[in-house]
Amino acid sequence: MEVRMNRALEILKERGFVQQCTDEAGLSAALDEGPVTFYVGIDPTGPSLHIGHMVPVFALRHMREAGNVGIALLGGGTARIGDPSGKTETRKMISYAAIDANAELFRKQLDAFVRFDDRTAFAANNKDWLANLNYIDFLREIGSHFSVNRMLSFEAYKIRMETGLSFVEFNYQLLQSYDFLELWRRHGCRLQIGGDDQWGNIVAGIELIRRVEGAECFGLTFPLIMTSDGKKMGKTEKGALFLDPSMTSPWDFFQYWRNVTDADVERFLLLFTFLPVEECKALASGDINAAKARLAWEVTAIIHGKDAADQAREAALAAFGGSGDIAKIPSRVMSRTEIAAGIGVLDLFVLAGLASTKSEARRLVQQGGAIVNDTRIEDEKATIDGRWIVEGALLLRAGKKRIFRIVVE
């Protein structure tokens, strides 16, 4: 007999967010009693959030929608250490200055997505309490509650027993546990959510709070999102799918979702959009190709705004559908005299960013993937000049997926 579950929790489950929970019934009851303050931690290890960071943040929005209070904890302190969880190798140490700069960038991106109001959602930085900890005091007060024997039994460390684990990284769990305790003390935070690789760290935090404060807290993890063909989610040819438009353009962002595997469409609609569950399911069971277009638009609109999403859609239609607005395709401007003088195809493709070196461009031509204005270029020595300009532009294609426009002025 299924017990009635709290609505917020139920929504997360329905949408595929829940992987593990320390005490589902207990958490459900706590949520029923009233607003629960919860947190999600993100270490600012790079200059931009990427889509891999976002599942817990989407969950944060759902939870907040249901009336709970969400804290986005920037790991300005923990990033100085590096979390070994889920990694097979030691992460490179990052300079303090870079971490602080990253943290500020992350905070802005999160604010744009979450819209902190300092009441139902706000950001914190664990640098505030971790950076100046006294080592001896910390060992006595916190370290004494951790059993090395038990820590070693966690999966995250077992993996690293093979490849090596430095003492610095081994301490990460204590710091994250201390974060939870600190947030409990400061804000009455009772729930930590995060990716499933955080399970060990989350459980450790809950145990610490129980021992030190005698309070019962909860943990909830989300599945690590893989594409159905087993790859890490959100990877493009150029690397991760970043939220920063200067690192991953809205066009590339849109195309990523537009090209998702059939089997992932429903899951991604549920996780990365706010469309009602029924609608997600209906879309995915209908015209799958149309569902992908919808998915791409929705996610792009959420991250980059409706205008950017519209533009990306127009560009996609122009590039692949024969309609749409050709001007929205990624482009750059070149002078008419520059083109009129004639430019080698190889140089042109490199210039357009469709090939990173001339050798790559040459390969593209040799393999029949270089197309200018619907004409396949077969001679790598071909020169493109003024005669190629059509309606004030050149349209370059590298293979079937990559397209770029040179606007001539």
Next chain:
RNA sequence: GGGGAGAUUCCCGAGUGGUCAAAGGGGGCAGACUGUAAAUCUGUUGGCUAUGCCUUCGAAGGUUCAAAUCCUUCUCUCCCCA
């Protein structure tokens, strides 16, 4: 502190004096097939002023006509002993 193993191209991983820009696999890219999907097959995968030239096999030196391969020193990683 002592002993052992190791560091190869985007990743894994062969190679132990010339035939090595370096096997094989993965990933990427392109072509065919398609639905801007998946699967499959094929080709390709350091750069360039290109039948040749330059850079690359942890770093710096050295031996040699010739080194990823041999010698020296250094840096880093892992394992075992203390």
